[in-house]
Amino acid sequence: MSSPRRNLLQQRWPRVVAHADMDAFYAAVEQLDDPTLRGRPVLVGGRSNRGVVLTASYEARPFGVGSAMPMARARKLCAQALIVPPRFERYQEISECVMRVFEDFSPQVEALSLDEAFLEMTGAEHVFGEPAQIGRRLKAAVYEATGGLSVSVGLSATKYVAKVASAHDKPDGLTVVPPQDARRWLAPLPVARLWGAGPKTQQRLTALGLHTIGDIAAAGLDYLQQHLGSAGEHFFELAHARDPRAISRRSARSIGCERTLAEDVSARAAIQVHLQRSADTIGRRLRRKGYRARGVRVKLKTTRFELLTRQRRLPEATDVAGVLYAAGAGLLDEFEHPGPFRLVGLAAYELTQTTEFQQLALFDVDTRQRQRRLESALDDISERFGPALVQRASTLADPSARGMAPTLDFLDVDTDDD
Numbered sequence: 001m002s003s004p005r006r007n008l009l010q011q012r013w014p015r016v017v018a019h020a021d022m023d024a025f026y027a028a029v030e031q032l033d034d035p036t037l038r039g040r041p042v043l044v045g046g047r048s049n050r051g052v053v054l055t056a057s058y059e060a061r062p063f064g065v066g067s068a069m070p071m072a073r074a075r076k077l078c079a080q081a082l083i084v085p086p087r088f089e090r091y092q093e094i095s096e097c098v099m100r101v102f103e104d105f106s107p108q109v110e111a112l113s114l115d116e117a118f119l120e121m122t123g124a125e126h127v128f129g130e131p132a133q134i135g136r137r138l139k140a141a142v143y144e145a146t147g148g149l150s151v152s153v154g155l156s157a158t159k160y161v162a163k164v165a166s167a168h169d170k171p172d173g174l175t176v177v178p179p180q181d182a183r184r185w186l187a188p189l190p191v192a193r194l195w196g197a198g199p200k201t202q203q204r205l206t207a208l209g210l211h212t213i214g215d216i217a218a219a220g221l222d223y224l225q226q227h228l229g230s231a232g233e234h235f236f237e238l239a240h241a242r243d244p245r246a247i248s249r250r251s252a253r254s255i256g257c258e259r260t261l262a263e264d265v266s267a268r269a270a271i272q273v274h275l276q277r278s279a280d281t282i283g284r285r286l287r288r289k290g291y292r293a294r295g296v297r298v299k300l301k302t303t304r305f306e307l308l309t310r311q312r313r314l315p316e317a318t319d320v321a322g323v324l325y326a327a328g329a330g331l332l333d334e335f336e337h338p339g340p341f342r343l344v345g346l347a348a349y350e351l352t353q354t355t356e357f358q359q360l361a362l363f364d365v366d367t368r369q370r371q372r373r374l375e376s377a378l379d380d381i382s383e384r385f386g387p388a389l390v391q392r393a394s395t396l397a398d399p400s401a402r403g404m405a406p407t408l409d410f411l412d413v414d415t416d417d418d
């Protein structure tokens with residue numbers, strides 16, 4: 001097709017990138033499955049006051065409740081909220097359904113998490129229509145396939161702007177930002193919307209008097225580099241809506257390791273030994289496959305075969321076993337059940353390819369890099385002499401663990417499905 005209209009579209013849109021993000025995903029799934037929850041404030045998370053809110057339904061948000069908030073605080077803010085424990089297997093199932101819809105639209109789908117993905121739509125205009133039409137069709141297809149879930153969609157010519165656009169009009173949003181308008185459209189938004197600007201970076205930017213993305217664009221490259229180093233250039237490029245990153249296939253799957261134990265455990269120290277061993281295995285596999293994980297999940301099975309899970313997103317993607325372990329051990333505080341447990345599992349989820357864009361961390365880089373180098377060195381030794389030779393001093397020091405490795409009194413179950 002070489003109509004003048006299509007040529008004009010190509011000129012104005014050198015690329016078409018969609019970002020699709022399900023609305024209040026976990027809470028929306030609960031409301032879908034249980035009609036009595038619909039239209040009511042729902043918090044998905046552990047009932048314990050030590051737990052955190054994983055997702056708040058849109059009915060709960062006007063009360064000031066949001067994800068990652070301690071449950072105790074959320075209950076104070078919204079006493080009438082219905083608290084629903086998470087069902088990760090169900091979310092995974094719906095996620096697969098949603099990702100299949102995305103794959104009907106594009107051969108290049110990059111999943112960022114269970115409920116969020118980029119779609120490369122360049123050249124698809126002749127199939128699906130202009131960008132706004134692509135967005136409408138995508139939303140309708142997700143609604144249809146899931147039996148009623150809404151997704152917010154952003155379309156622009158770069159990944160960055162598409163992602164900011166999808167969050168712009170949630171829930172059930174559709175925001176199209178033509179490339180020639182992108183810089184102007186970004187300008188009034190707060191610096192918190194810059195990709196890679198965490199709370200510490202935001203503080204630094206505010207201290208420099210830079211409050212909006214327009215302020216960043218106007219600040220000048222030299223000034224930003226001087227105050228922020230290489231991150232300065234990154235933010236300058238984003239503020240000018242320049243982001244050449246391609247859509248790459250990413251896995252939304254997880255790498256996990258769980259052990260059904262020879263003897264039930266309840267002591268925290270004993271559970272931690274198993275988490276440490278699992279974290280070492282997962283870290284090694286992540287590094288071998290060139291993945292980093294953005295989230296960590298701990299799974300405990302009681303002697304009555306009740307399955308309990310808690311999960312947490314990490315501030316940045318990692319393949320360092322020490323970081324996975326620390327997050328997993330921290331999650332133990334969120335389990336109310338005193339045990340004993342017959343199975344201990346750890347999984348790393350939201351996997352991203354290591355070679356891709358890394359969020360620019362301005363702090364604590366040295367410690368993590370040292371830890372990563374150490375673990376990579378251990379990988380080499382393991383590969384040459386077998387993993388039994390390489391054990392952490394902390395694992396060896398624990399008497400309950402000492403007998404464990406050589407006698408193989410646990411069963412490794414690989415939950416990785418790739």
Ligand SMILES: [Mg+2]
Pocket residue numbers: 021022023024025115116
């Ligand atoms: Mg979402």
